[in-house]
Amino acid sequence: MVKKDLVLIGxxxxxxxxxxxxxxxxxxxxxxxxxxxxxxPRPAYDRVHxxxxxxxxxxEELSLCPASFIDEHGIDLRLGxxxxxxxxxxxxxxxxxxxxxxxxxLVLATGSYPFVPPVPGHDARGCHVYRTIEDLxxxxxxxxxxxxxxxxxGGLLGLEAAGALRAMELETHVVEFAPRLMAIxxxxxxxxxxxxxxxxxxxxxxxxxGTQAVDVDDDGAVRTMQLSDGxxxxxxxxxxxxxxxxxxxxxxxxxxxxxxxxxxxVDERCRTSDPHIWAIGECAQAADGRVYGLVGPGYAMxxxxxxxxxxxxxxxxxGDTSTKLKLLGVDVASFGDAHGTTHGALDVLxxxxxxxxxxxLVIGADGALLGGVLVGDADAYSVLRPLAxxxxxxxxxxxxxxxxxxxxxPGAGALPDEAVVCSCHNVSKAAIRAAVGxxxxxxxxEVKKCTKAGTGCGSCVKLMTGIVEEELAAxxxxxxxxxxxxxxxxxxxLYEIIRAKGITSFSRVxxxxxxxxxxxxxKPVVASILASLGSTYVLxxxxxxxxxxxxxxxxxxxxxxxxxxxxxxxGGEITPDGLITIGxxxxxxxxxxxITGGQRIDMFGASVDQLPLIWQRLVDAxxxxxxxxxxxxxxxxxCVGQTWCRYGVQDSVALAIELELRYRGLxxxxxxxxxxxxxxxECAEAQSKDFGVIATAEGWNLYVGGNGxxxxxxxxxxxxxxxxxxxxxxxxxxxxxxxRTADRLERTAPWIERxxxxxxxxxxxxxxxxxxxxxxxxxxxxxxxxxxxxxWATTLADPDRVRRFVSFVNAPGVPDPTVRFVSERDQIxxxxxxxxxxxxxxxxxxxxxxxxxxx
Amino acid sequence: xxILHETRPxxxxxxxxxxxxxxxxxxxxxxxxxxxxxxxxxxGAEQVALFRDRAGLLYAVGNTDPFSGSAVISRGIxxxxxxxxxxxxxxxKQAFDLRTGECLDEAATPDGSPARLGVxxxxxxx
Numbered sequence: 017m018v019k020k021d022l023v024l025i026g027x028x029x030x031x032x033x034x035x036x037x038x039x040x041x042x043x044x045x046x047x048x049x050x051x052x053x054x055x056x057p058r059p060a061y062d063r064v065h066x067x068x069x070x071x072x073x074x075x076e077e078l079s080l081c082p083a084s085f086i087d088e089h090g091i092d093l094r095l096g097x098x099x100x101x102x103x104x105x106x107x108x109x110x111x112x113x114x115x116x117x118x119x120x121x122l123v124l125a126t127g128s129y130p131f132v133p134p135v136p137g138h139d140a141r142g143c144h145v146y147r148t149i150e151d152l153x154x155x156x157x158x159x160x161x162x163x164x165x166x167x168x169x170g171g172l173l174g175l176e177a178a179g180a181l182r183a184m185e186l187e188t189h190v191v192e193f194a195p196r197l198m199a200i201x202x203x204x205x206x207x208x209x210x211x212x213x214x215x216x217x218x219x220x221x222x223x224x225x226g227t228q229a230v231d232v233d234d235d236g237a238v239r240t241m242q243l244s245d246g247x248x249x250x251x252x253x254x255x256x257x258x259x260x261x262x263x264x265x266x267x268x269x270x271x272x273x274x275x276x277x278x279x280x281x282v283d284e285r286c287r288t289s290d291p292h293i294w295a296i297g298e299c300a301q302a303a304d305g306r307v308y309g310l311v312g313p314g315y316a317m318x319x320x321x322x323x324x325x326x327x328x329x330x331x332x333x334x335g336d337t338s339t340k341l342k343l344l345g346v347d348v349a350s351f352g353d354a355h356g357t358t359h360g361a362l363d364v365l366x367x368x369x370x371x372x373x374x375x376x377l378v379i380g381a382d383g384a385l386l387g388g389v390l391v392g393d394a395d396a397y398s399v400l401r402p403l404a405x406x407x408x409x410x411x412x413x414x415x416x417x418x419x420x421x422x423x424x425x426p427g428a429g430a431l432p433d434e435a436v437v438c439s440c441h442n443v444s445k446a447a448i449r450a451a452v453g454x455x456x457x458x459x460x461x462e463v464k465k466c467t468k469a470g471t472g473c474g475s476c477v478k479l480m481t482g483i484v485e486e487e488l489a490a491x492x493x494x495x496x497x498x499x500x501x502x503x504x505x506x507x508x509x510l511y512e513i514i515r516a517k518g519i520t521s522f523s524r525v526x527x528x529x530x531x532x533x534x535x536x537x538x539k540p541v542v543a544s545i546l547a548s549l550g551s552t553y554v555l556x557x558x559x560x561x562x563x564x565x566x567x568x569x570x571x572x573x574x575x576x577x578x579x580x581x582x583x584x585x586x587g588g589e590i591t592p593d594g595l596i597t598i599g600x601x602x603x604x605x606x607x608x609x610x611i612t613g614g615q616r617i618d619m620f621g622a623s624v625d626q627l628p629l630i631w632q633r634l635v636d637a638x639x640x641x642x643x644x645x646x647x648x649x650x651x652x653x654x655c656v657g658q659t660w661c662r663y664g665v666q667d668s669v670a671l672a673i674e675l676e677l678r679y680r681g682l683x684x685x686x687x688x689x690x691x692x693x694x695x696x697x698e699c700a701e702a703q704s705k706d707f708g709v710i711a712t713a714e715g716w717n718l719y720v721g722g723n724g725x726x727x728x729x730x731x732x733x734x735x736x737x738x739x740x741x742x743x744x745x746x747x748x749x750x751x752x753x754x755x756r757t758a759d760r761l762e763r764t765a766p767w768i769e770r771x772x773x774x775x776x777x778x779x780x781x782x783x784x785x786x787x788x789x790x791x792x793x794x795x796x797x798x799x800x801x802x803x804x805x806x807x808w809a810t811t812l813a814d815p816d817r818v819r820r821f822v823s824f825v826n827a828p829g830v831p832d833p834t835v836r837f838v839s840e841r842d843q844i845x846x847x848x849x850x851x852x853x854x855x856x857x858x859x860x861x862x863x864x865x866x867x868x869x870x871x
Numbered sequence: 872x873x874i875l876h877e878t879r880p881x882x883x884x885x886x887x888x889x890x891x892x893x894x895x896x897x898x899x900x901x902x903x904x905x906x907x908x909x910x911x912x913x914x915g916a917e918q919v920a921l922f923r924d925r926a927g928l929l930y931a932v933g934n935t936d937p938f939s940g941s942a943v944i945s946r947g948i949x950x951x952x953x954x955x956x957x958x959x960x961x962x963x964k965q966a967f968d969l970r971t972g973e974c975l976d977e978a979a980t981p982d983g984s985p986a987r988l989g990v991x992x993x994x995x996x997x
Contacts (some may be wrong), residue, residue: 125932499950523925535950535966536959539907561907565946565961568908573961577941825899825921827911832911834918834935834942849940 019049022325023109025099025266026125027052030297032060032080034125039089044326047136047433047473050091050303051117053109055098056148064311068174069095069152070183071779072736078149102270104290121292121325124267124280125318128260128298128309133168139228142238146257158253159184166190166251168227170197172341177255178219179344189220191241191247191687193258196223201339201350205367206391209374211348213392222247230254262299262307275301284331286321288683294321304334306353307693308741312336336405336439340390342396342773345780346372347394352387352404352748353378356752361386368392375418385417398479402435402445403448409429417675429486437483438469438476445483452487460484478646478772499760500537503532507685507760520546521560540564541760545648547683548755550794553810554683554816566645569821570807571627576759576846578835580620581607582644583634584680587692588615597637605630608843612684614651614689616642621844623831628818631808640806643681647761649688652676653701657711666711668694671740674748675709681804682751685758685767703731706764707747716743717751720750720778723765732768732775735783747796749782752793831855889919889931890992899993904929909945909958919991920945922969924956930969931991936960937980944988 022038024031031052038044059081071080083135086093094111101110102122109117116444130145132138135152142162144155155177159165165181170192179322182187192199196207197214211221226244233239241249245297263277273281273289286294297314300306308314313335323330338351356363358379367374373392377400380386383402391722392396400417403410410417411430431437433446451457451466460481464470470477498504505513526534530556534542543562547554552805554560554567572578583598596854598617602609605626607619644650654672658664672692682688691700692709700710701724708719713840714737758767771777780786782793811817822828835852837844845854885901891914898912906924911934912919918934922945934942939962947958950966952975959965965976965986974989980986 153883502950532953533949533956535952535957536909536948536964539948539950560905561905561949564948567947573943573946575939575941575962576938577943801970820905823911823917824913825903827913830913832918832942833916 020120022048022050022121022123023099023119023266024050024052024123024125025109025333026127026297026299027054027056027060027081027093027095028125028127028297029060029063029080029311030127030318031123031125033315034123034318034322035081035085035089035091037319038325039096041322041326041328045089048121050089052091052093053097053111053117054093054095057096058149059093059095061149065151066146066149068776069149070156070180072727072733073870074733075280076150077733098104099266102266102293103766104272104293105271107292119292121294123321123325124264124288124293124295125297125301126266126299128262130256131261132256132257133227133258135227135229137232137238140230140232140238142252143230143254143256146173146255146852147260152180155180155253155255156184162186162253164249165253165255166191166249166252166465167255167257167653169256170194170221170223171200171257171259172339172343173257174255175214175343177257178214179217182217182219182344183255183257186218186253188218189222189251190214191197191225191243192221192223193226194223195800197221198343199350200346201354202389202438203355203376203794205376206348206350206374206389209367209391210343210348211347211374212369213372216345216817217344220342224636258307260298261264264299267295267299275305275307277307279307282317284320284333285324286317286332287324294325296321302332302334305333308335308337310335310337310339315440316442327814336401336436338401338405338439340394340401341469342776342780345784345786347390347392349390349394349397350388351397351401352385354387354389356386358386363419377414377417379414383410384408385414398437398476398623399430401439402431402437402479406432406435408432408435421426429482431479431483435839437479438467441468443467443469448480448483449487452484453491454500457484458488471739499541502526502534502538503516505529507541507545507762508757510542510822511549511756512552514542517547519549521558522546523558534562536564537760540567540647543567544683544685548800549620553805554807555811557608557709569624569627570641570645570811572645574620574846576835577832578620578846579622579624580618580644581622581627581630582612582616582618582632583639584642584676585651586676586680587652587669589654589669589673594637594639597634601630601633606844608845611804612644612651615653616651618644621837621846623835624821624823625645625829628812628821632812635806635809640680641808643807646681647684647686649676649679649682649684649690651689651691652679653691653705655692655694655699657692664711665693666716668692668700668709668711671709671716672700674834675744678744678801679747679751682755683799683808684751686754686761686763688751688764704728705731706749707731709743715739718743718746718750721764721765721768721775727765728767729769732780734775741789746782748797749790749793750778752796753778753781753789756793885995885997887921887929887951888996889914889921890929890994891915891917895994897996907949909947909949911942918942918945920947920958920988922949922958924949928956929993929995930956930992932958932967933988933990934970935988936962936965937974937984937988938963938964938965938977939944944968 050716056155058542061078097113100112130147165186166189167178170190178188178190197210229242231240241251258487264274264280267280275281280295281301282295284303288295296317317332320332321329340349356378361378363375375390377388378386387404431445435445437445451463457463470480512828539562602619607621610618612618652675654668654671657668688706690707691702691705693700693702694711703719704722704724708731710717716738717736718734719731720734723729836847838847838853886897888895888897906925909920909922912921919931920934922930934944947961949958956969959966965974967974972990974986977986
């Protein structure tokens with residue numbers, strides 16, 4: 017069969033989505049040969065999060081199109097070779113490099129271009145736009161020598177650009193022609209609150225001011241800017257972000273029908289006036305006569321075109337322009353008829369200028385919710401937007417809908433079935449319910465996989481979680497959020513209670529907030545919380561009864577009832593004498609030894625009675641507990657670093673040791689693993705750790721939330737090029753914030769995935785102190801560092817505590833006769849049931865009874 | 872089967888006894904027991920796990936975990952499930968009713984033997 021030719025012009029977000037949707041159709045890959053013409057030097061990337069490039073997200077991380085996608089589908093992707101002409105009669109496309117490509121179907125996804133007001137000097141050196149990674153690289157380079165930056169345009173992108181300039185320590189101005197910031201999304205009241213918040217960040221805002229001219233110096237570089245209100249700004253860097261215009265020139269040139277105000281006109285199936293040509297995204301004027309500048313409608317058009325091309329029935333008749341975003345740390349959302357243009361519409365308003373919160377609901381004459389504006393607190397967006405879109409009756413008086421969720425605003429239950437929960441993927445509440453009720457999903461990640469809901473911008477995940485939980489509860493699957501039958505609270509809630517009330521005993525927590533006697537789930541949780549808040553000795557008083565056997569004996573239980581012992585070897589650095597000491601102890605007690613993945617040495621086969629004897633020798637030689645038994649910091653692994661390695665750029669070993677000593681003994685919801693690499697070659701595998709540090713020429717990059725094991729996860733870059741002090745401060749806060757908010761046995765990787773607002777939120781909490789808790793976090797860590805004690809030294813110093821280390825209360829010194837070993841590869845191993853084997857020697861005369869050859 | 876002491880002993884010298892082979896054998900001081908924790912007792916070739924709960928009540932069950940074959944029950948965490956006082960095996964976390972020795976999570980071990988601990992009468996003498 018001869019394949020037909022499909023040519024896609026433009027490889028932006030919408031183009032990529034089109035490819036995904038198109039190739040997901042049965043047979044599409046068989047019937048079509050796909051060629052993609054891209055203007056930029058790299059495949060599709062996430063333009064929505066473009067600004068994060070400034071804070072360290074790499075172009076690779078922003079990429080939406082893995083190389084495997086192109087290879088797997090045999091796509092002919094031509095980077096840096098845009099289309100320059102279309103011959104509709106011959107059905108060919110000419111590229112800039114002069115190639116002629118025939119097509120049976122042509123899809124235009126050329127996007128838009130930044131509008132630059134045609135004022136004098138608009139193209140001078142020092143003037144930039146804000147659209148591509150290359151644009152940002154240019155701005156970054158210019159900012160290095162600039163002093164004052166001016167952003168023309170106070171919309172979403174303009175404010176993001178202003179934030180980036182501010183972060184690069186430029187005096188920053190925003191010039192907005194409209195009387196308020198984000199004029200399209202918010203109203204005057206919301207704009208005022210937003211302006212105050214933006215100004216608090218040190219950005220100087222000029223509203224109601226147009227740009228009249230950009231003046232240049234003798235070298236042709238930007239010097240000043242003249243505003244229509246008479247202001248003269250001494251700016252040496254200008255960023256234009258005054259809106260975008262559809263890129264429809266190619267279509268105009270070949271005579272396709274174009275809307276009056278631009279945009280290639282298409283029908284609801286995204287067909288242009290030529291039956292062989294489709295147009296999608298920002299370059300198209302949709303069937304409802306509008307040009308959408310948002311990615312959600314663009315995706316919907318991509319899907320409609322993909323279906324139409326493969327014989328399906330897709331359509332796009334109009335999209336939701338609701339938006340929710342976090343701008344320089346400020347929540348801003350608008351949805352539906354935000355400006356109350358519907359006839360007879362009335363406002364319900366809630367403002368708290370002190371807290372910087374502004375909320376407005378637009379209510380129709382019939383009492384239905386039409387739209388609204390939220391600034392400073394947009395939590396309610398996830399419920400209000402679908403509620404407005406569905407036109408359903410309000411579940412509560414409108415004023416109640418404006419209250420914070422904790423005061424009783426309605427949750428997921430208030431939504432009608434047809435309400436669209438995920439607008440990126442157009443998933444309704446009914447579809448989510450069906451995924452649970454009919455397809456058997458029992459968790460949010462499963463529902464995400466099944467429906468794609470929540471996998472776009474992610475803003476609906478909280479609402480989705482509510483719906484999934486409600487549906488599970490309704491179908492009889494119990495969704496217990498509490499730790500166990502004794503506590504209806506989550507670990508994070510218990511943490512806050514214990515902290516706020518200053519509780520120091522499990523009995524009091526149980527009496528005041530639980531039922532029954534506790535169990536093996538809640539007791540260690542409470543013990544861990546008490547330890548991380550008080551840094552007291554974990555076997556003190558009642559706490560001794562709460563610990564898992566590992567914490568109780570400060571060693572790791574192995575399958576035959578014996579224990580293993582791991583002394584701390586900070587950073588994996590150990591002297592020959594240290595190695596000899598460990599070797600001698602292992603030999604004298606007849607223990608099996610193995611090097612661990614965390615760069616230390618594990619000694620196996622010890623009986624309870626032997627533990628204090630082994631540890632007395634270790635402590636005497638200067639070793640400390642390695643906390644291998646605890647939900648606590650395990651190791652900070654390191655590569656050898658600059659000191660020895662030819663490639664190292666920083667002393668990774670010294671930093672690893674410093675970090676390991678700082679955080680040793682820190683009790684947390686689960687174990688913590690860390691690493692420091694001395695250069696980008698990453699030999700310490702820091703990106704697979706809960707926190708990992710990689711040296712750069714300028715300082716240290718901090719990665720968080722990595723994991724190996726069963727569900728590996730690459731860590732996310734939290735901050736780049738930190739100096740030592742800021743690095744340690746940031747890790748301090750990250751760890752304490754995790755300890756404070758994570759669930760029981762939740763590693764940092766799933767915690768970050770679950771964290772509402774994700775990495776950006778985490779960043780704003782630990783770097784910008786958006787929750788105002790950093791002083792608390794710092795103080796908790798200072799207390800931990802100040803009160804740390806080696807648990808084994810403390811234990812050995814108290815004869816009463818040492819007395820607990822007996823196999824039998826009525827026969828101290830007698831080892832458990834059922835713990836038996838045989839020899840294998842010159843060491844011991846636990847005997848299997850039929851093997852017999854030998855028991856351990858009595859603890860006091862350790863050694864030679866077991867015939868293990870030593871070398 | 873477990874006999875509980877009737878009054879809370881206040882004397883530091885009170886002794887715990889377990890009945891074995893028809894005789895009461897002293898095994899440790901009452902004060903040696905931490906509330907909410909267990910200890911292992913060696914009676915001839917048998918191992919018993921002895922527990923004291925928050926209220927001061929004592930329980931004695933077999934120390935060998937039927938799921939792992941290891942003598943570790945005494946090192947488990949005590950607690951309650953509904954009205955039943957339980958200990959969770961530290962090996963694979965199954966809960967056992969301290970009054971009856973019965974496993975509340977699984978009726979049998981993977982090799983088919985009943986998942987149940989023995990129980991011993993226990994008392995405190997002043």
